[in-house]
Amino acid sequence: MINTPKTSRRQEVDTVIIDGSLTGLIHALMLKSLGHSVVIFEQGHSDRGGHGAGISAGPLVQEFFSKYGLKKGDYAIDAVEIRMLNRDGMGKRRIRKSYTLTSWSVLYHLLRAKFDGFVVPGKFGNDTETEARFEERKKVFDVEDDGKRVRTTYRDLDTLTEHVVSAHLVIAADGPNPFTASAGK
Numbered sequence: 001m002i003n004t005p006k007t008s009r010r011q012e013v014d015t016v017i018i019d020g021s022l023t024g025l026i027h028a029l030m031l032k033s034l035g036h037s038v039v040i041f042e043q044g045h046s047d048r049g050g051h052g053a054g055i056s057a058g059p060l061v062q063e064f065f066s067k068y069g070l071k072k073g074d075y076a077i078d079a080v081e082i083r084m085l086n087r088d089g090m091g092k093r094r095i096r097k098s099y100t101l102t103s104w105s106v107l108y109h110l111l112r113a114k115f116d117g118f119v120v121p122g123k124f125g126n127d128t129e130t131e132a133r134f135e136e137r138k139k140v141f142d143v144e145d146d147g148k149r150v151r152t153t154y155r156d157l158d159t160l161t162e163h164v165v166s167a168h169l170v171i172a173a174d175g176p177n178p179f180t181a182s183a184g185k
């Protein structure tokens with residue numbers, strides 16, 4: 001059964017972001033650095049596993065991170081070729097081209113450290129200065145624009161309670177098959 005309890009959380013923010021993965025965190029960091037209060041709603045846990053190895057960190061990624069004080073060597077390595085393996089570990093294909101490679105997990109933890117100071121012990125640091133919230137296990141199921149503000153309704157997957165947050169801006173980056181494609185009345 002769904003309850004609707006009172007909550008001590010602030011229910012009015014500048015920006016809501018639906019997506020606690022890379023797109024959401026990159027936008028969250030940018031907006032936070034511009035002085036906005038930002039809350040991220042992510043249906044998954046904070047302490048997440050990776051999406052597998054090998055995301056290419058091209059010039060735009062490098063430019064973005066350098067703005068936030070991170071050098072390429074902090075999150076990426078240069079590779080001279082890529083090898084694709086079969087399930088049995090045998091070489092399937094080899095591409096001789098230089099790539100700058102990082103991983104989902106490294107980018108996620110760096111962005112979280114910069115955004116809200118989320119730290120996995122022994123990993124990155126905390127340099128949070130302004131209001132920034134990452135709300136894990138919160139599944140958004142409705143977004144409604146009344147012409148002045150946008151109301152985002154989410155379910156807390158642990159307490160099974162529903163809450164509404166009002167914002168000037170909602171960024172929906174909820175991955176493939178997004179529910180927000182059909183929401184937003």
Ligand SMILES: Cc1cc2nc3c(=O)[nH]c(=O)nc-3n(C[C@H](O)[C@H](O)[C@H](O)COP(=O)(O)OP(=O)(O)OC[C@H]3O[C@@H](n4cnc5c(N)ncnc54)[C@H](O)[C@@H]3O)c2cc1C
Nearest residue numbers: 019021022023024042043051052054055056139140174175
């Ligand atoms: C091996 C591998 C290599 C890759 N290489 C590259 C690469 O080189 N370049 C590249 O750009 N990409 C690459 N990718 C893809 C990469 O994982 C994605 O680009 C990246 O994760 C996209 O981030 P995203 O935030 O847009 O979406 P996602 O990672 O799909 O995140 C969407 C998030 O929204 C959350 N969500 C969805 N619905 C709701 C809801 N209703 N309420 C709350 N939360 C919700 C989901 O739980 C999820 O965490 C690679 C992937 C793999 C596996």
